[in-house]
Amino acid sequence: MNKIFEVPLYPYARHADQDAHPPARHKVVVVGAGPVGLAAAIDLAQSGVPVVVLDDNDKVSFGSRAICFAKRTLEIADRLGVGHAMANKGEEWNVGKVFFGDRKVYDFNLLPEDGHQFPAFVNLQQYYIEEYLVDRVRALQAEGAPIEMRGKNRVTNVSDHGDYAALTVETPDGAYTLETEWLIACDGAGSPIRAQMGLDFVGRVFEDNFLIADVVMDADFPTERWFWFDPPFNKGQSALLHKQPDGVWRIDLQLGWDIDKEAEKKPENVIPRLKAMLGDDVQFELEWVSIYTFQCRRMEKFRHGRVIFAGDSAHQVSPFGARGANSGLQDTDNLIWKLKLVLDGDADQSLLDTYDTERLAAADENILNSSRSTDFITPKSEMSRIFRDAVLDLSEHHGFARPLVNSGRLSVPSVYDGSRLNSADQLPGGPARTRPGAPCPDVPLDAGYLLAQLGGGFTLLSINAEVPDGFEEAGVTVSSLALTTETHTALAERYLGDATCAVYLIRPDQHVATRMDRFDAPHFRAALRRAIGKE
Template sequence: MGRADRLMAHSDPEPTFDAQVAVVGAGPVGMTLAGRLAQMGVRVILLEQHPQHTGEGSKALCMQRETLEIWARLGIGEEVARRGVQWNLGRTYFRGRELFQVRLPSSTRDHFPPFVNINQTEVEAMLLARINELREVDLRWSHRLVGISQDAGGVSLRCDTPSGERTLRVAYLVGTDGAHSAVRNAAGMGFPGHSFPDLFLICDIRARLPFPRERRFFFDPPWNPGRQVLIHPQPDDTWRIDWQVPPGTDVEAERTSGGLDRRVRAVIGPTTDYELLWLTPYRFHQRLVERFRIGRVFLAGDAAHLVSPFGARGLNSGVADAENLAWKLATVLVGRASDDLLESFHTERREAALENLAVTDASMKFMVPRGRLRRLLRNAILRGSLRLPQLRRLVNSGRLAQPFTYAGSPIVVADERDAPIPAIGSVAPDAPCRSLDEANVTRLRELFGRGFVALLVVASPREAAMAAIRASRLAWPAPCRIVAIGADGPLAGVTALVDSEGEIRGAYGEAGSSAYLVRPDGHLAAWIPLKRADSVDAMPGLLAIAIGG
């Protein structure tokens, strides 16, 4: 691993530490976190209670663009996008008639599509292969957490292992071990929320079907009257069909009696050959921990929050949890920030989870309304929307995941512009560009994820050079790469880029010269106008705020 891949250097752990961080749960969230920590020079023990990776079925399916960007930093994003089914259109139907379609925003600035469908098991295999390449990650199978204790200096973990019980000592512990999290239980954290009684059934089938590569949601179709069906494409002629089924449905009995076959053929046609790959019934839950952090113990992914699957907000938000926490732990462990920075993980990601809960709860209240009056109202809206297009905005078939904006975060500097483009706290936009030095950068987001970036978008080459050179000579409280947009030649200590297709100015606003501070997770931490060359002198102070100073 080269120096550019770890602007945050190793810190020497206490001699008694087995590693700096322990991550419990080697699913997609845990492996993403362990991999990103390793890239930042942090030694990680990754514990998994199962003896090996044994994925089955599609599980989580829809991978969001920003999730692909995070995985691109880890080295698998391109492979996930290449293997998956790319889509940007969702259609919603009622009784066989299309009510509306939603085309997800995409532009020439974006490298990845809005969504890629690929089964979670295949992504886990890619992550596992990458994790095995990182010497900083010590992956230990058949390690089941049975207890924890923490003090001012670290966390001790007791694990059942094939060779008996063993105690490990680390500086920080992260639970990414799912809905029944052993870390959450051992830390005494509750998991308040509620569960929906409605029963759903997922089938993965392989068949050659004339269906389009898009999300299709059906209210009250003739082949599942009074209930819903969702259809998603997957690679290799594989399809997910997700039915709402009557309470008390016995899936195994249906499989034996031929009822399941009739259910599938009602969707795909009576004579189409198909292979059943996987099926599982499920109920969904809306739950959220009160705290994402207690001292040196953290929770991420399903261990911290559960939402319904309609909207693809589960795995995607878990990967965002991992990316948010990785750079903060690394910054604290290297000694560039106090422990206070870690509290912002709870603040930022719990707000994101609250938004996901609110959005998915509204979706489920429309899809499966509780009580006679709510069901009558829902049905009236659906029937009325066939005749009155203005009612269609009330139809909720799942609001698809979007990256969260940390607008109210204590480590994001408030933006005083009337119409900020882009909003501070949001994910920094991508755009094509061309390098003026050996960096060979072709798009902005290639620069993100390895430390902070000071992005100077300057109107004239002379101003760009002056501001960039001055910024490169400042004393920064944490490593920060200076990137100058608008320079006309290489600059010492600066990454000089050309807005080769005019997209950067469009993405970052047209008004004058500006400086943006981009965090290691790709979110914008601050913005200032560059009215003079010495305006950049304020940037190190903004970075100090961004690391909790």
């Protein structure tokens, strides 16, 4: 068993807040020290916002849990200081293979395009990511950043008082009260805070279950995503295989609906299933076993007064497509810059309503894709199964059928089309991939990559165009980054299209706010006001 599960990373220590009368009040409290909560806290601390993280645990999560982390997540993690640690430890993959029965029907490449700093995906156990994030917290603390972690601090009650939220926190030394101007709930799919506030999910629970097994073995399978429909070792069901670091392999086996979950998790039942898949000659050890039920659900809104939900506490999807943890990191990426503007007095609280609208739309997109994947993987009628099997047969020899195969539409960053923070697109012939609302694609530059140079503030990106060194509007400073396409072919393809020059206003979360074929001061000043909710 991996010892990382046993080491307290943020052990309980009594804090002065536990003896404070009246209760201590903080700017922001984050509940949950998983990847989403830690990402939110680090983002705040890097922006100079004081933040306290509370968790009822004191170490990394047991079991690998989330393992597939997409390129956009790595790009966000890079801005938080852990992207390269994740990429260096993780198993990189761009290629997936689809099997039907005992034969491969086709494969696909998720990143056929060159010129990106990170691969399409890395497979990496969640416990490593949590460890890297905690290490980053410690590094920030050493630099004097205002971030604090409290282990064995379990939130048992939350109440919203209009201009602050009050928390009851249980510890080994008893309960205490804490107040915060803003509470970010990242306390997982079973969110106690959501339950305490009488809130619930809306959506679908599918009548199916999957067994997850982390298996330690020495195998020569390539680092790819392999998905089977109706394999001989799990007839009538499906299976998934992923490689992780340290000789750990993730195996998912569909079990059906009417099962005894506790019995199915017992080694005497798991091991024969794995032997049927791997063969009797393959030696392996079980590291972690769990069973999940397909769910595609979300809260009706993510912001409730002073309490804001993010990650699994706000939405759940079935795991096909790796849209859970990846969307959670995009939640915090969307939220934190807006919250900082509000805290600094540069934006009204209504800006936080755009976190709701933008990330609700993203959650609906993820739920739609995950629901379609689940319906394709688990047909609900004989006619649906006949159609699915025919599509799989055709896909072996005919390319037109492959887009119809749905073993999980894999996570891609959301485009905030229609957001009220966007300004009109005024770049004739500009690429659709960099339209207002879209995330910026990376580009290799002479020194490093574009996204690293954009950083985490508002940026005026010019390509073959004259722009000022920067400007200030409504209390917000915009920096400039001037580039040319003389030696950067990818920059022209991804940001110019048919245009010869362009100027972009990029949000702190590296989504496009607006673009033009030149710098027009009134347009970009108005676009900035719009992007911070003042237009």
